[in-house]
Amino acid sequence: MQLTIQRTEAIVTYEVPFQTPTLLQALYHIKQQIDPSLTFNSNCRSGVCGTCSVRVNGREQLACAYRLTEGDHIEPLRYHAVERDLKVDKSEARATLQQSQAWLQSSHDAVITKQAVKLTEKQSDCILCDSCYSACPVLAVNPNFIGPFALTRVYRYSTDPREADAKPAIDAIQTNGIWDCTLCGECTAVCPQGIDPKMDIMMLRSTSAQFGYSDPNFSSMSFGGFGDFGGFQ
Numbered sequence: 114m115q116l117t118i119q120r121t122e123a124i125v126t127y128e129v130p131f132q133t134p135t136l137l138q139a140l141y142h143i144k145q146q147i148d149p150s151l152t153f154n155s156n157c158r159s160g161v162c163g164t165c166s167v168r169v170n171g172r173e174q175l176a177c178a179y180r181l182t183e184g185d186h187i188e189p190l191r192y193h194a195v196e197r198d199l200k201v202d203k204s205e206a207r208a209t210l211q212q213s214q215a216w217l218q219s220s221h222d223a224v225i226t227k228q229a230v231k232l233t234e235k236q237s238d239c240i241l242c243d244s245c246y247s248a249c250p251v252l253a254v255n256p257n258f259i260g261p262f263a264l265t266r267v268y269r270y271s272t273d274p275r276e277a278d279a280k281p282a283i284d285a286i287q288t289n290g291i292w293d294c295t296l297c298g299e300c301t302a303v304c305p306q307g308i309d310p311k312m313d314i315m316m317l318r319s320t321s322a323q324f325g326y327s328d329p330n331f332s333s334m335s336f337g338g339f340g341d342f343g344g345f346q
């Protein structure tokens with residue numbers, strides 16, 4: 114079976130045996146049998162740690178879970194500094210958790226009901242694979258956009274019954290945050306954990322409205338002056 118890999122210097126074609134069902138096994142085969150210089154991220158090898166995410170044919174995938182098909186093209190994640198070949202530096206993307214203050218702001222005692230746990234059970238499953246971040250088209254035009262996984266985490270903590278005051282976190286996501294999202298759903302489509310960051314962002318918009326915020330894009334639109342019935346300008 115043939116696959117191509119976007120390596121640091123060039124796109125390289127490799128032949129791997131059909132008995133290498135997952136992409137990660139194919140990458141290890143190449144490294145051990147063909148070219149030891151091939152570099153990629155991997156850790157648990159079982160879909161738990163989120164380390165081995167790459168792009169396959171333009172779509173984000175966990176290499177350990179993806180079943181290889183003939184002619185697949187493999188690239189590193191987008192919007193990450195490439196250290197070498199498929200190995201990327203995730204520290205800049207990870208800094209969005211700090212930027213968005215994605216944690217409990219001021220906790221108080223609260224009864225945690227099963228219902229409350231259910232509300233954010235999915236979001237708590239995030240493995241920080243950065244697939245949603247790489248898939249988001251907004252980061253191509255605004256590198257300062259907080260991005261989907263951090264916003265999902267803000268939603269997770271702002272709805273936690275132990276949160277006494279979510280306002281600082283809601284304040285932190287007004288600029289380069291929830292209103293910059295186009296609601297395209299790419300993040301939701303690629304998440305290996307079944308998390309829906311797009312929905313979480315919509316919920317955060319609703320919470321923001323309760324704190325007195327409104328969509329800045331909408332408020333800056335002009336609807337025409339007196340005598341102008343031409344609609345949007």
Ligand code: SF4
Pocket residue numbers: 245248249250251260261293294295296297298299300301310311314
């Ligand atoms: S829904 Fe929003 S956060 Fe998700 S990929 Fe689209 S623009 Fe990015």
Ligand code: SF4
Pocket residue numbers: 163238239240241242243244245246261262265303304305306307308310
């Ligand atoms: S939300 Fe999903 S795609 Fe995004 S980092 Fe978490 S697990 Fe990965």
